[in-house]
Amino acid sequence: MFWCAFVVLFLALGNELHLSHTTEVSVNSTENKLCLYANLMVNFSVTYEVGVNKSETVLFVLPENVTTEGSTCKNTTSTLKLGFGDWHSWVVEFTKDNKTYQVDSIVFTYNLNDSSVFTNSTSNETKSVTTKPRITNVGVDTYYSCKSENVQRVESVTQTLYDVTLQAFVTNGSKSDTDTVCAADLTSTTVAPTTTVTTTAAPTSTPTLPTPTTGNYSIAPDFNSTACLMATFGLRIGFKQGDKVETINLVPSATNVSGACGVNSSNLTLTSDTIKIMFTFSNDSKKFHLHALNVTVKPATGAAVVAVNTNMSIWAAAVGSSYMCNKEQTLTVTDTLTLYTFKLRVQPFGVEKGEFATAHECSLDDTSILIPVIVGAALACLILIVVIAYVIGRRKTYVGYQTL
Numbered sequence: 001m002f003w004c005a006f007v008v009l010f011l012a013l014g015n016e017l018h019l020s021h022t023t024e025v026s027v028n029s030t031e032n033k034l035c036l037y038a039n040l041m042v043n044f045s046v047t048y049e050v051g052v053n054k055s056e057t058v059l060f061v062l063p064e065n066v067t068t069e070g071s072t073c074k075n076t077t078s079t080l081k082l083g084f085g086d087w088h089s090w091v092v093e094f095t096k097d098n099k100t101y102q103v104d105s106i107v108f109t110y111n112l113n114d115s116s117v118f119t120n121s122t123s124n125e126t127k128s129v130t131t132k133p134r135i136t137n138v139g140v141d142t143y144y145s146c147k148s149e150n151v152q153r154v155e156s157v158t159q160t161l162y163d164v165t166l167q168a169f170v171t172n173g174s175k176s177d178t179d180t181v182c183a184a185d186l187t188s189t190t191v192a193p194t195t196t197v198t199t200t201a202a203p204t205s206t207p208t209l210p211t212p213t214t215g216n217y218s219i220a221p222d223f224n225s226t227a228c229l230m231a232t233f234g235l236r237i238g239f240k241q242g243d244k245v246e247t248i249n250l251v252p253s254a255t256n257v258s259g260a261c262g263v264n265s266s267n268l269t270l271t272s273d274t275i276k277i278m279f280t281f282s283n284d285s286k287k288f289h290l291h292a293l294n295v296t297v298k299p300a301t302g303a304a305v306v307a308v309n310t311n312m313s314i315w316a317a318a319v320g321s322s323y324m325c326n327k328e329q330t331l332t333v334t335d336t337l338t339l340y341t342f343k344l345r346v347q348p349f350g351v352e353k354g355e356f357a358t359a360h361e362c363s364l365d366d367t368s369i370l371i372p373v374i375v376g377a378a379l380a381c382l383i384l385i386v387v388i389a390y391v392i393g394r395r396k397t398y399v400g401y402q403t404l
């Protein structure tokens with residue numbers, strides 16, 4: 001019973017927290033099919049005049065309840081227009097080219113005549129500010145995902161976007177389940193928010209390439225020992241050559257494995273004719289994560305592409321466990337090179353008996369599993385409570401008749 005109450009409470013709280021903050025909207029095309037989707041949070045800070053040389057700063061959030069009138073979806077351009085309160089609006093313009101789409105601008109319009117927000121404003125005008133957040137190179141048919149804060153400051157307005165999920169140019173009327181994660185979510189150090197303006201995956205994979213074969217890689221400290229590092233995944237690399245985006249799969253059977261296990265860091269290097277990639281994992285004694293990537297691709301024609309990122313903080317899990325992600329993951333290494341992993345499982349430290357330890361699953365995997373599990377558990381609880389109540393009720397009436 002206690003467990004039940006806990007689950008129910010957790011559900012209630014979860015819903016409360018979720019619903020009270022995010023703004024979720026869908027826009028349908030003229031054929032009444034979903035064509036634009038957004039679920040995000042925006043905080044605004046606006047400084048306005050309240051007297052001669054006197055100003056006030058007001059903070060407010062994009063409300064949950066917004067209108068989408070004026071939003072449009074066209075072949076290569078789309079507009080998301082969110083109206084709220086007393087004639088305030090937040091308008092996002094998208095454009096698309098062959099394989100990617102981007103946000104061109106965000107125009108925030110606020111009405112200083114709304115005295116419920118801008119108390120004592122000397123002006124009753126409507127003002128607008130335009131920003132250009134770096135939400136670019138989002139793969140067509142993927143959604144843009146960025147939990148990190150993206151801070152935009154223009155004139156007297158500061159907008160903070162966070163927990164953003166966005167998909168424009170939705171095809172077939174249903175949201176994609178593949179994401180393009182912003183670079184800020186992939187790197188560890190979140191320095192001053194202003195400098196971590198988000199960038200996204202540069203190249204996107206060509207759909208013509210088959211899913212890469214899953215390879216099994218392991219490193220042992222010496223010939224006699226069992227593995228100290230294990231990894232299994234399929235790997236695709238997308239890289240820019242001039243304006244063109246090329247993709248290439250790593251072929252496990254033609255790949256040489258090397259590396260070393262250390263106390264604080266472990267390395268895995270995979271080398272094929274065309275690809276050399278080194279993964280560096282670090283261990284802070286409690287948790288491990290992928291810390292650095294050094295990728296060299298030698299295409300059939302053209303110069304080699306080298307991408308190094310020593311500031312990553314992904315694939316994190318407790319030391320002694322493994323990290324797992326069955327869904328395709330997109331990792332932006334640099335502006336010119338992106339990795340796509342498939343059916344991933346890694347354990348860079350503390351492997352015992354040559355077997356993976358229990359897995360920490362990526363959020364992509366577990367949200368899809370967790371929600372039905374929670375809902376199921378809550379339903380089971382409800383049924384249990386009803387049955388118990390019924391049994392107790394029955395017993396009482398039964399006992400009552402007996403004594404008479």
Ligand SMILES: *[C@@H]1O[C@H](CO)[C@@H](O)[C@H](O)[C@H]1NC(C)=O
Pocket residue numbers: 028032033034173
């Ligand atoms: C959008 O279209 C879906 C069906 O494709 C429909 O269920 C939904 O009600 C529509 N939404 C609006 C706001 O018209």
Ligand SMILES: *[C@@H]1O[C@H](CO)[C@@H](O)[C@H](O)[C@H]1NC(C)=O
Pocket residue numbers: 043059061149160162
């Ligand atoms: C946004 O505003 C809300 C309410 O004022 C606050 O709780 C939250 O921490 C803010 N978030 C960010 C990222 O500034």
Ligand SMILES: *[C@@H]1O[C@H](CO)[C@@H](O)[C@H](O)[C@H]1NC(C)=O
Pocket residue numbers: 052053
């Ligand atoms: C307002 O500020 C300006 C310059 O900052 C100053 O010259 C002016 O005297 C100030 N006016 C008042 C009424 O304080």
Ligand SMILES: *[C@@H]1O[C@H](CO)[C@@H](O)[C@H](O)[C@H]1NC(C)=O
Pocket residue numbers: 065066
């Ligand atoms: C949302 O806004 C509409 C119109 O502005 C209003 O009729 C409706 O009651 C609001 N809903 C909630 C839940 O605030």
Ligand SMILES: *[C@@H]1O[C@H](CO)[C@@H](O)[C@H](O)[C@H]1NC(C)=O
Pocket residue numbers: 075
């Ligand atoms: C938009 O795309 C549809 C189908 O892909 C095509 O029939 C139509 O001509 C396009 N419209 C414009 C303005 O490009």
Ligand SMILES: *[C@@H]1O[C@H](CO)[C@@H](O)[C@H](O)[C@H]1NC(C)=O
Pocket residue numbers: 097098
């Ligand atoms: C891709 O875009 C370029 C211009 O940006 C255009 O010339 C080319 O035809 C497009 N390719 C396809 C397959 O649409």
Ligand SMILES: *[C@@H]1O[C@H](CO)[C@@H](O)[C@H](O)[C@H]1NC(C)=O
Pocket residue numbers: 113124
């Ligand atoms: C400002 O709001 C008041 C009511 O609050 C309204 O009467 C007035 O017309 C508005 N002025 C402008 C310029 O919108």
Ligand SMILES: *[C@@H]1O[C@H](CO)[C@@H](O)[C@H](O)[C@H]1NC(C)=O
Pocket residue numbers: 050056119120
């Ligand atoms: C607005 O002005 C009135 C009178 O000048 C003052 O009492 C009140 O505190 C002001 N409100 C704000 C939010 O500044």
Ligand SMILES: *[C@@H]1O[C@H](CO)[C@@H](O)[C@H](O)[C@H]1NC(C)=O
Pocket residue numbers: 122123124
């Ligand atoms: C508000 O706007 C009207 C004209 O739209 C103007 O006549 C009035 O003086 C303004 N009020 C304030 C307080 O600025």
Ligand SMILES: *[C@@H]1O[C@H](CO)[C@@H](O)[C@H](O)[C@H]1NC(C)=O
Pocket residue numbers: 223224
């Ligand atoms: C370890 O390796 C050595 C030779 O490298 C071999 O003689 C020995 O039997 C091995 N020990 C085990 C337990 O396999």
Ligand SMILES: *[C@@H]1O[C@H](CO)[C@@H](O)[C@H](O)[C@H]1NC(C)=O
Pocket residue numbers: 259260261262263265266267280
């Ligand atoms: C892994 O590689 C890095 C960079 O090349 C190096 O500093 C580190 O010592 C290596 N770790 C091990 C355990 O060899």
Ligand SMILES: *[C@@H]1O[C@H](CO)[C@@H](O)[C@H](O)[C@H]1NC(C)=O
Pocket residue numbers: 276294295296308
């Ligand atoms: C990346 O790897 C290449 C060759 O594998 C090496 O020459 C280069 O020094 C490495 N870069 C870093 C920053 O470790």
